[in-house]
Amino acid sequence: MSVTIREVAERAGVSVATASRALSGGRGVRPANRERVLRAAKELDYEPNAVAAALRSRTTNSVGIVVPRISNPFFATLVEAVEREAARGGQGLLLSTSRYDPEVEAGQLRALLDRRVDALIAVPCHSERSRAAIEAAGQRVPTVQLDLCLDGGGGSWVGVDSEAGILAAVEHLVAGGARTLAYVGSEPTDSSAQARLDGYRGAAPLCPGGTDRVLLGDFSLEWGHRAARRLLENRRELPEGIVCGNDTIALGVLRELARNGVEVPGRVMVTGFDDIPFAELAEPPLTTVRQPLEQLAAEAVRTLATRLRGGEEPHRRVAIAPELVVRASTRA
């Protein structure tokens, strides 16, 4: 069927060992022989069988990734960055989704391990119930948690410094003249939600006027709507700045404010978090904290690469500082 290295070797007049050496790296082979092997391979249109190579060399040159979903533009962009980064190193990417179900997630991780991926990248879908599977995986291959992480740490992690991001947003709002603030975020069911909430609480003292309104729901547009309505109940006490836990919530808030004729940023300023593609398309365009996705992906892949090349601490935790992107939903 397919042409094998044996036939290439035969045509080149060398042994399979030499052919193999010539095709991969080519060290320890006389240039003349190397040439002949390469030529033979081209003439026969030889396609190396990566499966056989993987079996013998015990390395598949592929990494597995598990994310909650891909249709979420945030994860999509993340996966894209990881794919590009992996491809650059000649690594294939095996993609799975957990659909926010720890059981599914565990199954996917196991399937990836059966396929003998060299390393794993996972966005744990639950800060508690993802633990067992992810730690088990970490026993077998280098594993890095991306974006979200397990409660209480454990294993490598690469993510954004949420607290610094929220702090930047708060500083910006205060500098823009906001005297009262509110936070609309998600219940701290995952590590990001927790960190952003902590960030808000930590930054609160910067705003002298008052920062005590904290509304927690989930990371959805609907929650943004509802929270905004709640803040609108008493028009007089409407805060001058609303810090949102992510962009989706912020879009919901913006929309509800627009419906009720509240001027943004005139009467209220709004900030988001993530900088999803639609943030700049909102009306008005949303000031937000941009996740440096490319950097996150690069860092994650690099972490795995160094772990594979040998040693390095298995508990590397990298928090990358995000960047505030100022748009029209706030005053400079």
Added chain:
Amino acid sequence: MSVTIREVAERAGVSVATASRALSGGRGVRPANRERVLRAAKELDYEPNAVAAALRSRTTNSVGIVVPRISNPFFATLVEAVEREAARGGQGLLLSTSRYDPEVEAGQLRALLDRRVDALIAVPCHSERSRAAIEAAGQRVPTVQLDLCLDGGGGSWVGVDSEAGILAAVEHLVAGGARTLAYVGSEPTDSSAQARLDGYRGAAPLCPGGTDRVLLGDFSLEWGHRAARRLLENRRELPEGIVCGNDTIALGVLRELARNGVEVPGRVMVTGFDDIPFAELAEPPLTTVRQPLEQLAAEAVRTLATRLRGGEEPHRRVAIAPELVVRASTRA
């Protein structure tokens, strides 16, 4: 290192052949033996080596997919649907992106074939220059083009019936009272752009008042802006219905109309195509033609599955009828 089937067989007191049979399918093994093998496997925490199985059985239980990009929400949703469908059949998904570069695409396809994927799904990034690589791939494994296709056909394809979709949009606009129409789409550089344009031209006779304004650019928000500005140059001749080639363009058009104080759907009705997640978040929410992504994915995977199970025509072309989703950017 890892426990092998040999050790499982030993512990169960049977030969490796029997162990293998028991673990995969279990046909032709006495129930008692099957039980013992399964128990031994569980006790030893046996993890089958899919690489070895793949080498011997010449099937990797994995499909490769190449899309132009994942950060495009349309492709992201498509990939997600394919992943789910593949996972259901126990197939892994190897993901690659072409970044709209036929060279990159060809390289990715080759890499996937080296990895011996059982089948391929590709969204060709160019209707001409993708041909060689995709047809070459099709020689080796079942390959299906998804969404986009090569010029002039060739190979299997699963996509949406663009012409029917545009027709539905036009009918809807005419039924809603539009007397004049315009089309804002992309130059026909890919098969979808072509089909949508053809669809508009085919449906034109339905609108007695006039349908001759056809503006072609690319599938971007900016083009939507520019096209809308051009239509606004002569306010009096502003068409009563604007059919857009995709949602992104439509969002651009909507925005420009809003900036110029044109009422939607009062003065002008607008339709999109695709139903990306943000379509319903637009202001007003966008009436659009929904791509049945789940169905497309399922059909693509099914096509490959039947091809793998043996025979079936290699030239299956499936066009699925899309559904019109009516929202507030048009009158019912």
Added chain:
DNA sequence: GACATCACGGTAATCGTTTACATCCCCGGC
């Protein structure tokens, strides 16, 4: 000229399964 060193190349073992083939046993039909 003897010997250590070195670069290169070949032979064959190996990775961990699946599966072709042979064997064995049991059962039913004649």
Added chain:
DNA sequence: GCCGGGGATGTAAACGATTACCGTGATGTC
């Protein structure tokens, strides 16, 4: 009682690379 058939099992040969190990000849050094 013999034979054919079929199901369960074992033996061993694949699958197609990589690589440990060893042999060979060239080279350098004393």
